[in-house]
Amino acid sequence: MSEKDRRSLEPKLxxxxxxxxGQAPRSLEELSPEEWAHxxxxxxxxxxxxxxxxxxxxxxxxxxxxxxxxxxxMPVTEALQRYDWIGDYWWKAVSAxxxxxxxxxxxxxxxxxxxxxxxxxxxxxxxxxxLYIRTPEVVQKVHNLVIVEEGAELNLITSCTTHPGVRSGxxxxxxxxxxxRNGKLTFTMIHEWAEELHVRPRTGIIVEEGGTYVxxxxxxxxVATVQSFPHCRLVGPGARATFGSVVVAPKGSLLDLGAQISxxxxxTRAEIISRSVSTGGETIARGHLIGKAPEIKAHLECQGLxxxxxxxxxAIPQLDAYYANVDMSHEAAVGKIAQExxxxxxxxxxxxxxxxxxxxxxxxxxxxxxxxxxLQKRIDQAVELARAGL
Amino acid sequence: xxxxxxxVRDLWVEVEGKEVLKGVSLIIPKGETHALFGRNGSGxxxxxxxIMGFPSYRVKHGKIFFKxxxxxxxxxxxxxxxGIGIMFQRPPTIRGVKLREMLSLCAKENGVKxxxxxxxxxxxxxxxxxxxxxxxxGELKKSxxxxxxxxxxxxxxxxxxxxxxxVENLQVISRMIRRLLQKDTHRxxxxxxxxxxxxxxxxxxxxxxxxxxxxxxxxxCRGNPLEIFEGIQKHGYEECVSCLRxxxxx
Ligand SMILES: Nc1ncnc2c1ncn2[C@@H]1O[C@H](COP(=O)(O)OP(=O)(O)OP(=O)(O)O)[C@@H](O)[C@H]1O
Ligand SMILES: [Mg+2]
Numbered sequence: 001m002s003e004k005d006r007r008s009l010e011p012k013l014x015x016x017x018x019x020x021x022g023q024a025p026r027s028l029e030e031l032s033p034e035e036w037a038h039x040x041x042x043x044x045x046x047x048x049x050x051x052x053x054x055x056x057x058x059x060x061x062x063x064x065x066x067x068x069x070x071x072x073x074m075p076v077t078e079a080l081q082r083y084d085w086i087g088d089y090w091w092k093a094v095s096a097x098x099x100x101x102x103x104x105x106x107x108x109x110x111x112x113x114x115x116x117x118x119x120x121x122x123x124x125x126x127x128x129x130x131l132y133i134r135t136p137e138v139v140q141k142v143h144n145l146v147i148v149e150e151g152a153e154l155n156l157i158t159s160c161t162t163h164p165g166v167r168s169g170x171x172x173x174x175x176x177x178x179x180x181r182n183g184k185l186t187f188t189m190i191h192e193w194a195e196e197l198h199v200r201p202r203t204g205i206i207v208e209e210g211g212t213y214v215x216x217x218x219x220x221x222x223v224a225t226v227q228s229f230p231h232c233r234l235v236g237p238g239a240r241a242t243f244g245s246v247v248v249a250p251k252g253s254l255l256d257l258g259a260q261i262s263x264x265x266x267x268t269r270a271e272i273i274s275r276s277v278s279t280g281g282e283t284i285a286r287g288h289l290i291g292k293a294p295e296i297k298a299h300l301e302c303q304g305l306x307x308x309x310x311x312x313x314x315a316i317p318q319l320d321a322y323y324a325n326v327d328m329s330h331e332a333a334v335g336k337i338a339q340e341x342x343x344x345x346x347x348x349x350x351x352x353x354x355x356x357x358x359x360x361x362x363x364x365x366x367x368x369x370x371x372x373x374x375l376q377k378r379i380d381q382a383v384e385l386a387r388a389g390l
Numbered sequence: 391x392x393x394x395x396x397x398v399r400d401l402w403v404e405v406e407g408k409e410v411l412k413g414v415s416l417i418i419p420k421g422e423t424h425a426l427f428g429r430n431g432s433g434x435x436x437x438x439x440x441i442m443g444f445p446s447y448r449v450k451h452g453k454i455f456f457k458x459x460x461x462x463x464x465x466x467x468x469x470x471x472x473g474i475g476i477m478f479q480r481p482p483t484i485r486g487v488k489l490r491e492m493l494s495l496c497a498k499e500n501g502v503k504x505x506x507x508x509x510x511x512x513x514x515x516x517x518x519x520x521x522x523x524x525x526x527x528g529e530l531k532k533s534x535x536x537x538x539x540x541x542x543x544x545x546x547x548x549x550x551x552x553x554x555x556x557v558e559n560l561q562v563i564s565r566m567i568r569r570l571l572q573k574d575t576h577r578x579x580x581x582x583x584x585x586x587x588x589x590x591x592x593x594x595x596x597x598x599x600x601x602x603x604x605x606x607x608x609x610x611c612r613g614n615p616l617e618i619f620e621g622i623q624k625h626g627y628e629e630c631v632s633c634l635r636x637x638x639x640x
Binding site for chain 2: 338340341343344345346347348349350351352354355358359361362363364365366
């Protein structure tokens, strides 16, 4: 892809209609079976046990319910009115002035979710959230806020997808996550957008002493462009963060992904693991680890599989150390599937295509430390479902 | 003579531009096990890999017949589907794929009971590990043989099954090969094997019907495997060249 092509891929806000003009359903019952099939593939399933559920179509919150005590789940505009302390969090992990997209979201918000888990509550089941684009050619500007209070625990699964009839659109998602002392937030985001969708997540995370943040990002289907580079700050001693991503770039997709983790207190740990497969599209796997305190440990692992001579995989790791007593490392490897592995499987009776698909699927089954088994299974299932397309 | 299962006819094979096999011919009848001896680098593994059909082993001349069909130019998976299986010496790791899943792919709905087999040979704990990932030398052998048992081929190509295996595991591996080649059955055997061995240990547990010696890409001696092996132990491989002269290549 030439620089010129890439610039033309940069979405312009004025080319999209406001999401507020979208036709939102009054309830989830109004969604068609085709829509449900799509939503399920993106991991939004109303049948699984859960603590709470949030569903936003275009600019409207269609469903928002939470069961247990200890969990606050509401449209973010409601939280802004209800809590006077919210200014301590709002635009504090992501700067409103960061870029044209954050500014547009600050000026004209299309909702988002607010989730707060009260101190000491460890929620067993996940909270599932879905950000859905139901109307063609809209720009959806979402701002989410998650606060996991001291000693609390939350599993949040966010599914992002479109109506099966929507081909083009634009999603901007600002997310600010706060993990307080000894809290734990497991955040899983599954993207299943449309061919001509542009996606700009803008995410900031702040983790306090002893807190843990585990993020997993999955995108396996065609999308025009995604550009995402969360900034995570580990501000208290012993805080940890892990970012895993499982990415397939089909022809026509440009995925510029990564994470920056700033280790600002002694004894913090960080890990970034990415697995990318190009079947003709382009992925950029970035990782930036910044060691701003002594006795920290950080590791970055980028692995890429090129299945086609079209497209590209670019691994861009960066390590910055400011103390002698740090342990920071990275490994990156990009290549094609080892012929030896294909031949091995062929000798067991698999055709070349079957062998390739099995190897790719295995490659994408990355084990993310700290990820609950049920979530790991869901991600593996998503990879299984995508297998036909690989 | 019994019905031939495999026939290799005047096979010349090149690997990476190097001529390795120079006119190999042999016939393995249905139900028989043959043993292949020979110096390091003489071309034994090359013969097995060529029979399995790996593309880097290029057949320059000659033919391979299996069950009467010319398979010289079939890809490995089609040979596997016709009933040829191979035990790899150095199998690769397939990460993210559990041995259990690999085994069910090998089985192709042939009804083989994976769990039972794994349990019988003490390999159950490995079913939920990635294929070959971090397996020890002996574990790799068992993993390979378990895959073959599940695949249940009519012709098993077995490359140095005993190398690097301790005495206890040698028993297990021998039992697996005996099962694979129906050595415990009283009915007429239908399964055939070609086993490469340097030590000859395996032949104490898995009797072979015929032995060969490969020297520089050619098959020299054909005869009683135990006698050939004793001959090699006493006089070295050179003796086989004269042995061939004595028996006239039979
Ligand atoms: N992929 C390859 N590239 C280059 N040379 C090869 C390759 N495979 C085999 N050869 C060469 O072919 C010859 C025969 O090798 P082969 O592995 O068949 O021997 P072998 O009889 O099995 O030996 P060993 O007893 O040591 O296992 C050797 O000289 C080897 O170096
Ligand atoms: Mg060999």
